[in-house]
Amino acid sequence: MALLVVKSSKLERSGQILKVGNRPCNPSVFNPTQLKASQWVHVATEAGFSRVILTAKHHDGFCLWPSEYTDYSVKASPWRNGKGDVVAELAMAAKEAGIALGLYLSPWDGHEDCYGKTVEYNEFYMGQMAELLTMYGDIKEVWLDGAKGEGEEDMEYYFDAWFSLIRQLQPGAVIFSNAGPDTRWIGDEAGIAGSTCWSLFNRSIAEIGGAYPQDSRAGDPHGHDWVPAECDVSIRPGLLSDEDIQVLQEFKELRRSLFSNNLAKNALLNVSSIRGGNGNSQFRPYNVLEEGIHTFWAPEEDQSVWVLCLDLKESVSFNVLQVQEPIHMGQRIIEFYLEILSGGGWKKVITGTTVGYKRLLQFPTVQSQYLKLVIDKSRAAPLISYLGIHMDQFSILNHASNGNSQAYVNGSQVLQQVAYNHSQTPTLQ
Numbered sequence: 001m002a003l004l005v006v007k008s009s010k011l012e013r014s015g016q017i018l019k020v021g022n023r024p025c026n027p028s029v030f031n032p033t034q035l036k037a038s039q040w041v042h043v044a045t046e047a048g049f050s051r052v053i054l055t056a057k058h059h060d061g062f063c064l065w066p067s068e069y070t071d072y073s074v075k076a077s078p079w080r081n082g083k084g085d086v087v088a089e090l091a092m093a094a095k096e097a098g099i100a101l102g103l104y105l106s107p108w109d110g111h112e113d114c115y116g117k118t119v120e121y122n123e124f125y126m127g128q129m130a131e132l133l134t135m136y137g138d139i140k141e142v143w144l145d146g147a148k149g150e151g152e153e154d155m156e157y158y159f160d161a162w163f164s165l166i167r168q169l170q171p172g173a174v175i176f177s178n179a180g181p182d183t184r185w186i187g188d189e190a191g192i193a194g195s196t197c198w199s200l201f202n203r204s205i206a207e208i209g210g211a212y213p214q215d216s217r218a219g220d221p222h223g224h225d226w227v228p229a230e231c232d233v234s235i236r237p238g239l240l241s242d243e244d245i246q247v248l249q250e251f252k253e254l255r256r257s258l259f260s261n262n263l264a265k266n267a268l269l270n271v272s273s274i275r276g277g278n279g280n281s282q283f284r285p286y287n288v289l290e291e292g293i294h295t296f297w298a299p300e301e302d303q304s305v306w307v308l309c310l311d312l313k314e315s316v317s318f319n320v321l322q323v324q325e326p327i328h329m330g331q332r333i334i335e336f337y338l339e340i341l342s343g344g345g346w347k348k349v350i351t352g353t354t355v356g357y358k359r360l361l362q363f364p365t366v367q368s369q370y371l372k373l374v375i376d377k378s379r380a381a382p383l384i385s386y387l388g389i390h391m392d393q394f395s396i397l398n399h400a401s402n403g404n405s406q407a408y409v410n411g412s413q414v415l416q417q418v419a420y421n422h423s424q425t426p427t428l429q
Contacts, residue, residue: 027076030062035079037089041097043240047248048255051140053102054090056132059147061111065135069127072111091136102141102173103132107157108149115149122158126165133169141174142166145185146209159208178216179206180227187216191233194218196353199331201227219354221334221379228356254394263318263389264371265289268311273300275381288387293326293357296385306375306382312368312389319365321350322388323373327357335377340368362392 044052057063063073064086074084087103094101105128114120133139144162148155159177166175178185180203186193198219205215219229269285275298276283283298285308299306321338325331337351338361350363371389375382 025060025062027062027072027074028078030074030077031079033079035086035089037086038093038096040090040240041093041099043245043248045097045099047252049099051100051102052090052094053104053141053143054087055104055106055143056087057109057128058104058106059108059110059149061106061109061115063128065131067128067131069124069131070112087132087136095137100140101136101138102143103136103139104143105129105132106147107144108147108152110149116152116155118156121155122161125157126162129162129165130169133166133173139170139173141176142170143176144208145177146207148209157208176230177208178210179203179208180225182227183230184216184227186229186231189232189234191231193229193231197229197356198223198354199226199228199327199356201225203227258320258390258392258394259322259388261390262289262322263316263391264310264312264387266313268313270309270311271297271299272305272307273303274298275300288384291386293324293328293385296326296329296383298383299381301381303381306378308373308384308387310371310373310387310389312371315367315369316389316391317365317367318389318391319363320388320390320392321352321359321361321363321373322386322390323352323355323359323361323384324357324386325355326383326385329383330380331356332379333375333377333382334379336373336375339372339374340366341370342366342368346372362395362397364397365391 041052054064056065061070061072063070065073065088066075066085067073074080074086075082077084091101105125107125109115109121109125112121112124114124129142133142146157163175163181166173174182176183176185178187180201184201184206194217196218198221200221200223201215201219202223203225215223217229219227267289269288271285274280274283274285283296285297287295288297288308297308323333323336325333331354333353333355335351335353336355338349339346340349341347347366349366350361352359352361373384373387
């Protein structure tokens with residue numbers, strides 16, 4: 001899912017910034033005279049984003065809407081003569097553009113005297129949450145965390161009550177935190193998920209605001225809860241600059257140029273098996289060349305290895321593999337790899353673990369006409385809804401060696417000559 005996050009506590013005026021986590025500044029500091037929420041939304045939609053998330057209140061406690069529960073908000077600032085409402089302006093712009101809106105409401109509040117008094121502050125927080133979820137239309141996502149003020153370790157947040165309120169007021173909203181319940185934080189602000197990343201998760205081992213277990217990054221194939229991971233990236237302070245807008249537009253063009261052409265779209269396919277036999281068109285292998293998750297190749301069940309062979313009809317250069325599972329049927333694949341026919345033998349190009357809704361793997365450019373996608377471990381019979389072969393002419397790979405003369409890219413093994421038992425796989429025809 002594409003997101004553009006705008007942080008409230010970094011809206012600046014004349015170089016002055018409301019400091020995140022510090023004691024509050026005077027509301028007079030907040031006067032972003034050039035603020036234009038419709039510009040944010042326009043930039044987001046033009047760059048291909050599907051959702052914007054606004055930090056309605058960060059740890060300093062300053063509210064970007066005129067909350068009735070505090071005087072520390074836009075109504076105490078000179079912006080719009082105290083009549084402004086950033087949340088309202090963004091909600092209107094998002095609605096007009098047809099883009100989804102999400103909100104973050106910081107549990108930690110460095111301004112309010114009631115912070116630290118568990119019952120009183122929880123009532124205060126839920127009051128503010130109710131304002132945000134009833135005054136601004138459809139809210140698609142709610143972000144929160146377990147951040148606490150210094151010396152307030154004993155402060156208790158009533159998360160279950162908060163979740164119930166959100167479900168009541170915005171039943172369609174996704175709730176995000178480092179422990180779910182709907183999506184989980186990956187554990188960093190570098191935008192990097194685990195190379196293995198299961199949507200399955202055990203919420204019982206994760207505490208909102210507590211230490212982040214390895215499962216936050218990797219998930220758990222035996223987990224009891226469906227809590228997909230969501231990455232965020234720390235952003236620059238201030239309003240959107242012309243340079244920011246240019247970078248986002250370039251990002252859109254890069255995605256378009258990279259993924260608009262599937263080099264495998266006209267390939268001839270051969271597979272290890274088709275569920276129901278070769279005449280079953282419902283699960284035919286050519287479904288993997290049709291975009292979308294509702295059609296897919298399904299092999300026979302009770303197999304130990306699953307192979308999808310491609311003949312691209314001519315030798316092509318490529319360096320990106322795209323694989324998708326029909327995620328509504330569950331996340332199944334545990335391990336897979338891609339091979340190419342080169343120099344008279346099969347060479348392993350890239351290995352991967354989980355797939356999920358979409359997996360992109362990048363590797364040094366290779367050239368071949370014949371490819372094999374081999375799934376050698378899966379929780380159940382694997383299902384593939386889409387497979388793409390692409391050429392990225394823009395990105396630069398970082399190489400690292402493990403000391404065994406095997407090349408690695410982004411933690412994935414590449415170009416390793418392998419011995420292969422051809423009796424276990426179909427031949428290319």
